[in-house]
Amino acid sequence: MMKFLALCFFVISLISIPIAEARIRHYKWELKYEYKSPDCYKKLVITINGRTPGPTILAQQNDTVIVEVKNSLLTANTAIHWHGIRQIGTPWFDGTEGFTQCPILPGDTFVYKFVVDRPGTYLYHAHYGMQREEGLFGSIRVALPDGESEPFAYNYDRSIILTDWYHKSSFEQAVGLSSIPFQWVGEPQSLLIQGKGRFNCSAANPPMKADVCNNTNPECSLYSTTVVPGKTYRLRISSLTALSALSFQIEGHNMTVVEADGHYVEPFVVKNLFIYSGETYSVLLYTDQDPARNYWVTTNLVSRNATATTPPGLAVLNYYPNHPRRSPPTIPPSGPMWNDVDSRFNQSVAIRARKGHVYSPPATSDRVIVLLNTQNRVNGKTRWSVNNVSYDIPHTPYLIALKENLLHTFSQTPPPEGYDFANYDIYVNQSNTNATTSDAIYRLQLNSTVDIVLQNANMINPKNSETHPWHLHGHDFWVLGYGKGKFDPINDPKKYNLVDPIMKNTVPVHPYGWTAFRFKADNPGVWAFHCHIESHFFMGMGVAFEEGIERVGKLPSSIVGCGETKHLLKP
Amino acid sequence: MMKFLALCFFVISLISIPIAEARIRHYKWELKYEYKSPDCYKKLVITINGRTPGPTILAQQNDTVIVEVKNSLLTANTAIHWHGIRQIGTPWFDGTEGFTQCPILPGDTFVYKFVVDRPGTYLYHAHYGMQREEGLFGSIRVALPDGESEPFAYNYDRSIILTDWYHKSSFEQAVGLSSIPFQWVGEPQSLLIQGKGRFNCSAANPPMKADVCNNTNPECSLYSTTVVPGKTYRLRISSLTALSALSFQIEGHNMTVVEADGHYVEPFVVKNLFIYSGETYSVLLYTDQDPARNYWVTTNLVSRNATATTPPGLAVLNYYPNHPRRSPPTIPPSGPMWNDVDSRFNQSVAIRARKGHVYSPPATSDRVIVLLNTQNRVNGKTRWSVNNVSYDIPHTPYLIALKENLLHTFSQTPPPEGYDFANYDIYVNQSNTNATTSDAIYRLQLNSTVDIVLQNANMINPKNSETHPWHLHGHDFWVLGYGKGKFDPINDPKKYNLVDPIMKNTVPVHPYGWTAFRFKADNPGVWAFHCHIESHFFMGMGVAFEEGIERVGKLPSSIVGCGETKHLLKP
Missing domain, CATH: 2.60.40.420 (Cupredoxins -  blue copper proteins)
Structure with missing residues (x-):
C-alpha cells in the first residue's frame, strides 16, 4: 500500500509540475528614487526596476502571485496595495500601512504572496502617506484559466493607466496640506497616459533651465499604441489620479464598455469614458476608421475647473503602418465640459452587470x-x-x-x-x-x-x-x-x-x-x-x-x- | 544592623531627593517637515518643535538626559546620534541607524536615555542616510557639577553651529551620488551661522519667484549675538557641515582656543579658527574693541575652491547698546586662502591638552x-x-x-x-x-x-x-x-x-x-x-x-x- 501511494504521489508530481509552475507568478522588484521626466519636467520619482508605471503583473485566475519588494528608497518606507485583489485568507498582504502591515523599511525585502481569485483588471500602488503620487503604481491583468473565454471577443489586449502629475514632491504636498494656514496642492501640472505627458516648458514662469524641463527629451515623447486596422482591441483603462476626475476619449472612435473593476458590464457604447481614481474599465475599440492616419487619444479633467491650469493629456493611436510618432492631422478633440455633472451621473447609472453574469445581492441587509x-x-x-x-x-x-x-x-x-x-x-x-x-x-x-x-x-x-x-x-x-x-x-x-x-x-x-x-x-x-x-x-x-x-x-x-x-x- | 541599614537608606533617600530631581533632563521633541527659509530660499527642512537648529540640550556632568523623539516625518524614518557622548553602558542609544538601532518609524516615539559623563561641548544630529543635511541637529552643552569650575574664566556662554546649506533635498542629493553617471552634490548654496544665512535671490539663474526666494524675509535675517563691552564670552563653535571645511573669524577680535571636543586645550590665540564637520571648540572672546559699532562674524570655505560658488556666511557681533540688526560699517573681512593647507595643518598640531588636564595615553598599543x-x-x-x-x-x-x-x-x-x-x-x-x-x-x-x-x-x-x-x-x-x-x-x-x-x-x-x-x-x-x-x-x-x-x-x-x-x- 505504501509503495502504491508513493507511486501515486510520484505520478501526480510528474503530472502537476507544469501546471504548478504556471500557477506561481514570481516577481522581484527593487524600488528606487530616480530622476525621471514623465512630462518633460525632471523630478524624483519612485521606480520599480527602473520604471514608472511599474511592470504589469500578468496572471491567470487562481494563480499565486509572489512579489519580492526590495525597498531602496534611502530613508523612506513603503507598502504596496494590490487594488481590487480581495486577499481572501491573506489579509496581512493587502499592503495598507497602518491597517494590515508595518511599512517596509529601507534595506528590507518584503514578500507579498496572494491568490488572484477573479479574472479582470486590477492595479497596484503605494498605500503609505501620499507616496502613490511619486509614481509607484502599475497594472494587474488576470486572465481566465486556459479553456475559458470572456463573454466578448477581441484580438489584442492593452493596459493604460491614467494619472495626474505634480511637480512638487509628495512630502512638499503633504506638508502644505497639514499646515496652518492650509496650502492646497492645487491642480496638477499635467495629465499622464501610461506614464507619459507633456508640460509646456517654455511657458513656465519663472523660466526653467533645459536640464530641468525640456520638451525635446525623448523620455516625455507621447505614449503611442500601435493598432492594426480592422481589429478589436480590449483597452484596460484605469485611473490612479491623485486628485482628478477624468474623461477619456479616442478621436473618431466609439468605445464599448465591457468590464468595470473586474466585473462584466452589460455593454454600452460611449464617446468618452468618465473614470475616477481607483476605477478600472475595459472598453472594446474597433479599429474601423481611415487607416491612412493616426488618431489622438486624450484625457481631460472634469468635475473641477482646471481648464486654465491643466492641459489635456495626449497620446497617439497609431494605425499601422503609419509612423508611431506621426502626429494626427487634427487638433486634439476636447472632452466634455468640466461641469457637466449629469453626463457623469448618467454613466454611473448605466453600468450594470452583464446578462448571464449577474451575481445577485442579498435581498436585505443587516x-x-x-x-x-x-x-x-x-x-x-x-x-x-x-x-x-x-x-x-x-x-x-x-x-x-x-x-x-x-x-x-x-x-x-x-x-x-x-x-x-x-x-x-x-x-x-x-x-x-x-x-x-x-x-x-x-x-x-x-x-x-x-x-x-x-x-x-x-x-x-x-x-x-x-x-x-x-x-x-x-x-x-x-x-x-x-x-x-x-x-x-x-x-x-x-x-x-x-x-x-x-x-x-x-x-x-x-x-x-x-x-x-x-x-x-x-x-x-x-x-x-x-x-x-x-x-x-x-x-x-x-x-x-x-x-x-x-x-x-x-x-x-x-x-x-x-x-x-x-x-x-x-x- | 538591618534596622540601622534601613535607617541609613532612609536618610540617604531624603538627602538625595533634590539632587536626583535635578539630574534628569527631560526633553520632548516632535520632528516634522516644514517649509523654512534659512538662507531666504524656501524649502522643506526637518524641524524639532518647529525649529532648526533644534533646542540646545543643557545639562550638568553625570546628569541623565531623556529625549522623547516623536517622528512626524510623514513616510521617512529617523535616528538621532548624540555626537561626542560616549554612551557608556547604553550603546543602544548611540542613535546610529544600522549600527545600534533600527530607524524610528513615522508615528513612533523613541525614548533616548543616557548619561552625559563629561563636561564640554557636544552635538546631536540625524544619523540616517543623508538626513542630517535637512536641518535635524543641535547643540549639547554639559556644565561641570555645582561647585566645580573650568580652568578658564568667562562671563557668558554661547553656542554657535556652523553648517553649509543646499537647496536640493537630501533625497535628490543621494540619488545623484548613487547614479551612473555620478552626479556630485556640488558646492553648497550658502553657509549658515546658527541656522541663518543669505542666498542672493536676485542673482539666481533662472530667476526665482518671491514666494520661493526673498531676501527681505525676516526668517533669513542674519544671526546676531549681543555682547556687553569689556566681558569675556565663551563661544562654543561647532561645525555640522555636509561637505565643507570652514574658517571662522570675528572682525577685529582674536579668539583664544580653550576646548576641543569636550577636552581642555592649552590655550592659544587665533585670528581665525579652522573647523571641520563634527568638531566642537570653545574659544574665549574678549569684547575689548570699540563699542560704538557692531562687527562682522564670518565663516568661509577652505580646502575646496568654492570662492565662485559659495559666499561667506555672515553674522553680526552686536555690541550693546547698538541695534542688533545694524550692519557693521565695514566690508566683511575675508578669511584665509582656501588652499592654505599649511595653516590648517599647523592649527591641528597646535591643539594640545591643557597643562594640569592631561590624560596620559597608554605608552604602547596592542x-x-x-x-x-x-x-x-x-x-x-x-x-x-x-x-x-x-x-x-x-x-x-x-x-x-x-x-x-x-x-x-x-x-x-x-x-x-x-x-x-x-x-x-x-x-x-x-x-x-x-x-x-x-x-x-x-x-x-x-x-x-x-x-x-x-x-x-x-x-x-x-x-x-x-x-x-x-x-x-x-x-x-x-x-x-x-x-x-x-x-x-x-x-x-x-x-x-x-x-x-x-x-x-x-x-x-x-x-x-x-x-x-x-x-x-x-x-x-x-x-x-x-x-x-x-x-x-x-x-x-x-x-x-x-x-x-x-x-x-x-x-x-x-x-x-x-x-x-x-x-x-x-x-
Missing part, C-alpha cells in the same frame, strides 16, 4: 451605515470627515493590534453610524466646528450584509460639492443606486437595483448626491474604505472595517516592527 | 590599523573606500545582530588592517578598480589599546587630495600626530606626542597627509568610525568597531523592528 462626506476644520487644520469624524491612520496596524490584543493602540469608541439626517442641510456651507479626529473602526459581524450610503454635501466654501471616488479593500460590493440630493432612508432603498447591480470596488459619490452599495462582510481581516483622492484620504477621508478577526490565521512576522508591535519581542 | 583613504569606482559608481573596501551600512543593526547571534546578516570576512604600503603611491591618481564593498567590522579586544592611522591619498582626478574629518563614536581618542606624505610605520611613531596629546572624537586628515590616534577599546558595543562629510560616508567612507559585545546588557525592545530583527518578534 446593517446600514450612512457616511456624510464633509470638509471641516479641526484644530485650525482643514480636514475631510465622515459623520464629522476625521480619520487618523494609526501606526500600530489594526490587524496586529486586534490579533495580539493591543486594543489600547486605537480608540475603542465606535464611530457614528450616521449623521443628523433631520437637521443637516447638505446644500449650505459646512460650518460644523465640532469635527473630531479618531482612529476607531467599524466592527462588522462576520458574514453579515452591510449597506453603505455615501452622502455628499457642500464643502466649507459656498456652492461647492466635489466628486469622491470611494474604494473598499478586501471586497467587491453591489452598487445599488445613485441619487441626487439627500438620501431618503425610507423611500430611496425602494428604488435600489437588486436585479442586475454591477459589482465594483470603487464608486463615485457625485456632487450633492448619494451612492448606496451592499457587501457581504465575509472576508476576515481589517479593511480600509476611503476616498481614493490621495490628498483627501491624507486629510482624513476614510474609515476602517473589521470582520472575523478571530478567523484570521497566524500573522507573518514580516508585517510587524512598528508602533506597539515592537513589544512583541521574544524574551 | 594593534595598529592603517586606513588608506581613497576614491574608487565600484561597479560603475563613484565611491570612497578605506583600504580599497567601500563600506555599506547594513540594515540589521550590528548591535542586535551580534547580541542575538544573527551573524549571517553581515560579512564575517575581517576587513583589511592596512594597505600595500610598499607599492602604493599616494600622489598619483587612484586607479585601483579592485575596490569592493563590504559591511564587515573590526572586532577589537575589550580593553585593548588600538592605534589608528588615517592615510590620505590622491583621488580619482589628478592632483587632488581632500581633507576628511573622521569621527569616532563611543570613545575619545588621543591625537598622537599629524604628518605630511606617506606614514612611515617605523619612524613616524617615534615622533608621536605621548606627553600632552589632546583627546578628541573628530580629527581631520589633511591632503596627502596622515593622522594617527590611539584609543582604549573599553566601551562594550558597536561603534561607527567614519568621515563626517555626509556624502562621503554615504559613498562608503566608514568602518565599524566592535568590542566587548558579551558585556553589553539586555537590549531595549525599542531598537528592534528592521531587517532580520523582525524574526525576534512574535507572532
Whole structure:
C-alpha cells in the first residue's frame, strides 16, 4: 500500500509540475528614487526596476502571485496595495500601512504572496502617506484559466493607466496640506497616459533651465499604441489620479464598455469614458476608421475647473503602418465640459452587470451605515470627515493590534453610524466646528450584509460639492443606486437595483448626491474604505472595517516592527 | 544592623531627593517637515518643535538626559546620534541607524536615555542616510557639577553651529551620488551661522519667484549675538557641515582656543579658527574693541575652491547698546586662502591638552590599523573606500545582530588592517578598480589599546587630495600626530606626542597627509568610525568597531523592528 501511494504521489508530481509552475507568478522588484521626466519636467520619482508605471503583473485566475519588494528608497518606507485583489485568507498582504502591515523599511525585502481569485483588471500602488503620487503604481491583468473565454471577443489586449502629475514632491504636498494656514496642492501640472505627458516648458514662469524641463527629451515623447486596422482591441483603462476626475476619449472612435473593476458590464457604447481614481474599465475599440492616419487619444479633467491650469493629456493611436510618432492631422478633440455633472451621473447609472453574469445581492441587509462626506476644520487644520469624524491612520496596524490584543493602540469608541439626517442641510456651507479626529473602526459581524450610503454635501466654501471616488479593500460590493440630493432612508432603498447591480470596488459619490452599495462582510481581516483622492484620504477621508478577526490565521512576522508591535519581542 | 541599614537608606533617600530631581533632563521633541527659509530660499527642512537648529540640550556632568523623539516625518524614518557622548553602558542609544538601532518609524516615539559623563561641548544630529543635511541637529552643552569650575574664566556662554546649506533635498542629493553617471552634490548654496544665512535671490539663474526666494524675509535675517563691552564670552563653535571645511573669524577680535571636543586645550590665540564637520571648540572672546559699532562674524570655505560658488556666511557681533540688526560699517573681512593647507595643518598640531588636564595615553598599543583613504569606482559608481573596501551600512543593526547571534546578516570576512604600503603611491591618481564593498567590522579586544592611522591619498582626478574629518563614536581618542606624505610605520611613531596629546572624537586628515590616534577599546558595543562629510560616508567612507559585545546588557525592545530583527518578534 505504501509503495502504491508513493507511486501515486510520484505520478501526480510528474503530472502537476507544469501546471504548478504556471500557477506561481514570481516577481522581484527593487524600488528606487530616480530622476525621471514623465512630462518633460525632471523630478524624483519612485521606480520599480527602473520604471514608472511599474511592470504589469500578468496572471491567470487562481494563480499565486509572489512579489519580492526590495525597498531602496534611502530613508523612506513603503507598502504596496494590490487594488481590487480581495486577499481572501491573506489579509496581512493587502499592503495598507497602518491597517494590515508595518511599512517596509529601507534595506528590507518584503514578500507579498496572494491568490488572484477573479479574472479582470486590477492595479497596484503605494498605500503609505501620499507616496502613490511619486509614481509607484502599475497594472494587474488576470486572465481566465486556459479553456475559458470572456463573454466578448477581441484580438489584442492593452493596459493604460491614467494619472495626474505634480511637480512638487509628495512630502512638499503633504506638508502644505497639514499646515496652518492650509496650502492646497492645487491642480496638477499635467495629465499622464501610461506614464507619459507633456508640460509646456517654455511657458513656465519663472523660466526653467533645459536640464530641468525640456520638451525635446525623448523620455516625455507621447505614449503611442500601435493598432492594426480592422481589429478589436480590449483597452484596460484605469485611473490612479491623485486628485482628478477624468474623461477619456479616442478621436473618431466609439468605445464599448465591457468590464468595470473586474466585473462584466452589460455593454454600452460611449464617446468618452468618465473614470475616477481607483476605477478600472475595459472598453472594446474597433479599429474601423481611415487607416491612412493616426488618431489622438486624450484625457481631460472634469468635475473641477482646471481648464486654465491643466492641459489635456495626449497620446497617439497609431494605425499601422503609419509612423508611431506621426502626429494626427487634427487638433486634439476636447472632452466634455468640466461641469457637466449629469453626463457623469448618467454613466454611473448605466453600468450594470452583464446578462448571464449577474451575481445577485442579498435581498436585505443587516446593517446600514450612512457616511456624510464633509470638509471641516479641526484644530485650525482643514480636514475631510465622515459623520464629522476625521480619520487618523494609526501606526500600530489594526490587524496586529486586534490579533495580539493591543486594543489600547486605537480608540475603542465606535464611530457614528450616521449623521443628523433631520437637521443637516447638505446644500449650505459646512460650518460644523465640532469635527473630531479618531482612529476607531467599524466592527462588522462576520458574514453579515452591510449597506453603505455615501452622502455628499457642500464643502466649507459656498456652492461647492466635489466628486469622491470611494474604494473598499478586501471586497467587491453591489452598487445599488445613485441619487441626487439627500438620501431618503425610507423611500430611496425602494428604488435600489437588486436585479442586475454591477459589482465594483470603487464608486463615485457625485456632487450633492448619494451612492448606496451592499457587501457581504465575509472576508476576515481589517479593511480600509476611503476616498481614493490621495490628498483627501491624507486629510482624513476614510474609515476602517473589521470582520472575523478571530478567523484570521497566524500573522507573518514580516508585517510587524512598528508602533506597539515592537513589544512583541521574544524574551 | 538591618534596622540601622534601613535607617541609613532612609536618610540617604531624603538627602538625595533634590539632587536626583535635578539630574534628569527631560526633553520632548516632535520632528516634522516644514517649509523654512534659512538662507531666504524656501524649502522643506526637518524641524524639532518647529525649529532648526533644534533646542540646545543643557545639562550638568553625570546628569541623565531623556529625549522623547516623536517622528512626524510623514513616510521617512529617523535616528538621532548624540555626537561626542560616549554612551557608556547604553550603546543602544548611540542613535546610529544600522549600527545600534533600527530607524524610528513615522508615528513612533523613541525614548533616548543616557548619561552625559563629561563636561564640554557636544552635538546631536540625524544619523540616517543623508538626513542630517535637512536641518535635524543641535547643540549639547554639559556644565561641570555645582561647585566645580573650568580652568578658564568667562562671563557668558554661547553656542554657535556652523553648517553649509543646499537647496536640493537630501533625497535628490543621494540619488545623484548613487547614479551612473555620478552626479556630485556640488558646492553648497550658502553657509549658515546658527541656522541663518543669505542666498542672493536676485542673482539666481533662472530667476526665482518671491514666494520661493526673498531676501527681505525676516526668517533669513542674519544671526546676531549681543555682547556687553569689556566681558569675556565663551563661544562654543561647532561645525555640522555636509561637505565643507570652514574658517571662522570675528572682525577685529582674536579668539583664544580653550576646548576641543569636550577636552581642555592649552590655550592659544587665533585670528581665525579652522573647523571641520563634527568638531566642537570653545574659544574665549574678549569684547575689548570699540563699542560704538557692531562687527562682522564670518565663516568661509577652505580646502575646496568654492570662492565662485559659495559666499561667506555672515553674522553680526552686536555690541550693546547698538541695534542688533545694524550692519557693521565695514566690508566683511575675508578669511584665509582656501588652499592654505599649511595653516590648517599647523592649527591641528597646535591643539594640545591643557597643562594640569592631561590624560596620559597608554605608552604602547596592542594593534595598529592603517586606513588608506581613497576614491574608487565600484561597479560603475563613484565611491570612497578605506583600504580599497567601500563600506555599506547594513540594515540589521550590528548591535542586535551580534547580541542575538544573527551573524549571517553581515560579512564575517575581517576587513583589511592596512594597505600595500610598499607599492602604493599616494600622489598619483587612484586607479585601483579592485575596490569592493563590504559591511564587515573590526572586532577589537575589550580593553585593548588600538592605534589608528588615517592615510590620505590622491583621488580619482589628478592632483587632488581632500581633507576628511573622521569621527569616532563611543570613545575619545588621543591625537598622537599629524604628518605630511606617506606614514612611515617605523619612524613616524617615534615622533608621536605621548606627553600632552589632546583627546578628541573628530580629527581631520589633511591632503596627502596622515593622522594617527590611539584609543582604549573599553566601551562594550558597536561603534561607527567614519568621515563626517555626509556624502562621503554615504559613498562608503566608514568602518565599524566592535568590542566587548558579551558585556553589553539586555537590549531595549525599542531598537528592534528592521531587517532580520523582525524574526525576534512574535507572532
